[in-house]
Amino acid sequence: MSEPSIERGLQALRAEIDAPVAAFFSSCVHCGLCAQACPFYLETGDPKYTPVLKLEPLRRVWEREFTLWGRIKAGLGLSPKVTDALLAEWEELLYDSCTMCGRCSLVCPVGNDLQYMIRKAREGMVASGHAPEGLIGAAVRAVQTGSPMGLQWKTLEVQIRHVESSTGLTVPVDVPDVEYLVLLSSMEIINFPEYLEAIARIFDHAGVGWTLSTDCFEATNAGVQIGSKDIAATLVQRIVDAAVKLRVKNVISPECGHAYTAVRWEGPNLIGRPYPFHVYHIIEVLDALRAAGRLRTEGKETDRLSLHDPCNLARKSGVIQEQRNLMDLVAENFVDLEEHGRYQWCCGAGGGVSSNERADALRRAAFKRKKAQIEAVEPERMVTMCATCRTQLEEGLEEFNMDIPVVGLTEMLAEHLVEK
Amino acid sequence: MAASKTLGERLRERGVSRRGFLKYCAATASLMALPPSMAPAIAAALERARRPSVIWLSFQECTGCTESLTRSFSPTIEDLILDVVSLDYHHTLQAASGEAAERAREEAMRAHWGEYLLVVDGSLPGPRANPGYSTIAGISNLQMLEEALAGAAAVIAIGTCAAFGGLPQARPNPTGAVSVSDIVTDKPVINVPGCPPVPMVITGVLAQYLVFGQLPELDEYRRPRAFYGQAIHDRCYRRPFYDKGLFAETFDDEGARAGWCLYRLGCKGPSTYNACATMRWNGGTSWPVEAGAPCLGCSEASFWDAGGFYRALSVPAEIDGARILAAGAVGAVVGGAAVALTRRRVRAGEQAREPVTVDELEQRQ
Amino acid sequence: MSDPMAFLLWVKGPMFNWALAIFALGTLARLLEIFLLGRRPNYAEPRGGEWGPGLRTVLTRSVADPGTFQRAPFDVLVGWIWHVGFLIALLLFIPHIELIQALIGLGWPGLPNPVVDAATAVTLVALVATLIHRLRHPVKRHLSTAEDYLIWTVTFLPLITGYLAYHRxxxxxxxxxxxxxxxxxxxxxVLPFTKLTHIFTAFIARWYNGAIFGRKGVQS
Structure with missing residues (x-):
């Protein structure tokens, strides 16, 4: 067994450089507009959090090794090296102060997809041993126990029993050949057990065939967050194996942002082949059921509701209209935040930041951007569809003594189902 | 002695009216950018001026400059000015020839040593060139210039050849031609370029010398600012068309007939400093641009080598398309090869790569 | 005596060809360095196309989203002003069009000189403003390297010298x-060896951005 080292880090960075990365670095003119899209810069005012600057290690590898001119400059000693010290210094910038929310990618005037490159840069950080402890812990637990929080099937089983007794429904487990394999996130299981109950009720209502798998219930991917395609692939493979074993047609990613992008977009590339099934976010499934007329609801929420789009779901996956369709179904006083959908602001907790205790102060600072957005609209409750966002919103609003409860959209929907 | 008569006396002897003379002086004043109120002072100064001795050397030239000066449409003050200067040597115009002519030059030099004006038209083979390319009475141009220079008060280089080397100096310059100011370093030189120069500019410079007894204010090319201070383009009557973007595209299109700007037909007016646009030619009758021909830029250095006469000013002299394409091809090959090498290295690294495991991560912790 | 003219003929002649040759060599090398790297195959089931959204982003990214405009109006406005002014001076000044026509055989109508002149003056002022902004804004100052000031200078010089020459x-x-x-x-x-390459690569970058997002069903 070898050790993480600067050489392995550089090797990992090299392997990540492709045509888009080269086009992006060739184009950056240091206009600094990405900073204006970054909650970490805007709320701290510290220019070191300018997104493109967080990519300096990757940029140096590109310049020194992937451009002729850079090689000449490197030969003349004009192009600085990527050292272990540099990577150590950049650890905070690449992990603590970036949720990979991708807002800068949408704003950059020359079209640089910075988030795409942050994800790549983290590969080098992991391989060189510069990943934050919190994320390493989560990754180790995920690989060893199946859950980044160390949650066992036993715990989930207790939840299942609880749901079954409160709803009188059976929660299907390891049922083969059904339409949907439902995945969960540990955070949901622990913080928001009502999600599983809501799923059970909605799918029963709509007559959807579904199952959980004892082989793999966890959708989150600590490997994607820490930035290791090896670990990420291991975790994705478990999902694929479970889905293949049960011969399901579709896999449903839970109310968790990064889990969805990990399974939906990165997964097939991590394992190097297309899936034999489709992947949907629960919100996509629910909206499809709504469109098919399989969701019959009664009554509407009357209080003023607003919506937080999880970055991974909206900006990074294009699920934007679906949640609004569902809101319209069950809320009569829904108002969007001013910048929403693909231009929404990150809650400040995603991309592994919430698993990284060292980043707590930055995470709370970044939340202030979301808080300002919420204050401008003055909702009575916030609705979202990502457990991490939801936890961050709840904690953040509480910290600022704002009495605005946060609810999950799936649960809210479940409450309005017409009783059979 | 004839030389002791003043210019005023001579002009009157020749029947030039007081009114005509003052008119000329007013024109001279305006050319020299002086207020019209200066005209009487100029007249007075000119009338008092003594007849200066002028020695005119013609080297590698075409006689166009002399033609310009002498072939006026009708007898003008300019001719008279020229007549009244004591043109002691001008081998085109003088009656004497051969050794007699050369003796006249030597005598004039002796008689007016230190005072005569030396006028040169034509370039001359330079010090490193074969002097045999241009000789007069067996004397090389360079030697004659150096001898005449010794006693000259100032040198006036008439025409682009004398001023800048002109046609003889154009690539490949077989005779090693140089301009007067390439040779003259210790005497004042006034350049009066043009191929040929506007006649009145020649006499104007002489008049200015006679009036003020000193050389006119010169620009960076030692040209009198009074005549060469503005670009043709800035005084061109077609300038409004340039500013509006209205151009003749060919010599016989609508635009050409409508008198639009000739920039696209190669007019060098923007980079040419001369008085054609204001003084015009042939007694003020017309000038090239007015006749529909683009300015060739004849009063500028190297105008023969400055690209085609009918190519727009901003177009490079020669575009080496083959070299540019070749360079592009080299770039493509170099870039491609560099990427191929990098990719191979990355792939090799990929194959040798060990996956990151959680055990490694834990170990590091 | 004829030195300035010899200089002019040199820059219009051999130097011009050298500059174009270096530009062609460097630019093609740079573009190949990008394109030949390629992309790994993407096995994820697409939600949208790549080409359409990519091309749309190439265009739409020229206009800032309202939020960015509110947060950085100077960058957006002055950035637009000087880029447009620079393009007007470069592409719509008659002598430049003549040069381009002689080079590639393509021509187009120009603008009246007073318009180009005014655009150049505005561009010069805007460029100076961007420099001051770069020196004062915390993010820009922090980001800026010697190269940023070099390319500012290299961009400013043709404009200022053109303006001085035009006005003699x-x-x-x-x-x-x-x-x-x-x-x-x-x-x-300098263009191919500095971030001035963004003149070309920004459109490639925008396309990739639009394509990456477009594949996921987001118009970036």
Whole structure:
């Protein structure tokens, strides 16, 4: 067994450089507009959090090794090296102060997809041993126990029993050949057990065939967050194996942002082949059921509701209209935040930041951007569809003594189902 | 002695009216950018001026400059000015020839040593060139210039050849031609370029010398600012068309007939400093641009080598398309090869790569 | 005596060809360095296309989203002003069009000179403003390297020398014109080896951005 080292880090960075990365670095003119899209810069005012600057290690590898001119400059000693010290210094910038929310990618005037490159840069950080402890812990637990929080099937089983007794429904487990394999996130299981109950009720209502798998219930991917395609692939493979074993047609990613992008977009590339099934976010499934007329609801929420789009779901996956369709179904006083959908602001907790205790102060600072957005609209409750966002919103609003409860959209929907 | 008569006396002897003379002086004043109120002072100064001795050397030239000066449409003050200067040597115009002519030059030099004006038209083979390319009475141009220079008060280089080397100096310059100011370093030189120069500019410079007894204010090319201070383009009557973007595209299109700007037909007016646009030619009758021909830029250095006469000013002299394409091809090959090498290295690294495991991560912790 | 003219003929002749050759070599090398790297195959089931959204982003990214405009109005406005002004001066000044026509055989109508002149003056002021902004804004100051100031200079020089030559504010004219052409040649030579390549690569970058997002069903 070898050790993480600067050489392995550089090797990992090299392997990540492709045509888009080269086009992006060739184009950056240091206009600094990405900073204006970054909650970490805007709320701290510290220019070191300018997104493109967080990519300096990757940029140096590109310049020194992937451009002729850079090689000449490197030969003349004009192009600085990527050292272990540099990577150590950049650890905070690449992990603590970036949720990979991708807002800068949408704003950059020359079209640089910075988030795409942050994800790549983290590969080098992991391989060189510069990943934050919190994320390493989560990754180790995920690989060893199946859950980044160390949650066992036993715990989930207790939840299942609880749901079954409160709803009188059976929660299907390891049922083969059904339409949907439902995945969960540990955070949901622990913080928001009502999600599983809501799923059970909605799918029963709509007559959807579904199952959980004892082989793999966890959708989150600590490997994607820490930035290791090896670990990420291991975790994705478990999902694929479970889905293949049960011969399901579709896999449903839970109310968790990064889990969805990990399974939906990165997964097939991590394992190097297309899936034999489709992947949907629960919100996509629910909206499809709504469109098919399989969701019959009664009554509407009357209080003023607003919506937080999880970055991974909206900006990074294009699920934007679906949640609004569902809101319209069950809320009569829904108002969007001013910048929403693909231009929404990150809650400040995603991309592994919430698993990284060292980043707590930055995470709370970044939340202030979301808080300002919420204050401008003055909702009575916030609705979202990502457990991490939801936890961050709840904690953040509480910290600022704002009495605005946060609810999950799936649960809210479940409450309005017409009783059979 | 004839030389002791003043210019005023001579002009009157020749029947030039007081009114005509003052008119000329007013024109001279305006050319020299002086207020019209200066005209009487100029007249007075000119009338008092003594007849200066002028020695005119013609080297590698075409006689166009002399033609310009002498072939006026009708007898003008300019001719008279020229007549009244004591043109002691001008081998085109003088009656004497051969050794007699050369003796006249030597005598004039002796008689007016230190005072005569030396006028040169034509370039001359330079010090490193074969002097045999241009000789007069067996004397090389360079030697004659150096001898005449010794006693000259100032040198006036008439025409682009004398001023800048002109046609003889154009690539490949077989005779090693140089301009007067390439040779003259210790005497004042006034350049009066043009191929040929506007006649009145020649006499104007002489008049200015006679009036003020000193050389006119010169620009960076030692040209009198009074005549060469503005670009043709800035005084061109077609300038409004340039500013509006209205151009003749060919010599016989609508635009050409409508008198639009000739920039696209190669007019060098923007980079040419001369008085054609204001003084015009042939007694003020017309000038090239007015006749529909683009300015060739004849009063500028190297105008023969400055690209085609009918190519727009901003177009490079020669575009080496083959070299540019070749360079592009080299770039493509170099870039491609560099990427191929990098990719191979990355792939090799990929194959040798060990996956990151959680055990490694834990170990590091 | 004829030095400024010799200088002008040099920059219009051999130097011009050298500058174009270096530009062609460098630019093609850079573009190949990008394209040949390629992309790994993407096995994820697409939600949207790549080409359409990519091309749309190439265009739409020129306009800032309202939020960015509110947060950085100076960058957006002044950035637009000087880019447009620079393009007007470069592409719509008659002598430049003549040059381009001689080079590639394509021509188009120009703008009246007073318009180009005004655009150049505005661009010069805007460029100076961007420099001051770069020196004062915390993010820009922090980000800026020697290269950023180099490319600012290399961009500013053709404009200022062109403006001075047009107005005949420095002499002799062949020197003024020669300096302008030389400044443009320096721009061409420096372009492929600095972030001035964004003139070309920004459109490639935008396309990739639009394609990456478009594949996921988001118009970026």
């Amino acid at each position: 504010l420095i002499g002799p004219y062949p020197l003024a014109l020669g300096l302008h052409i030389l400044a443009a040649e320096i721009f061409l030579i």
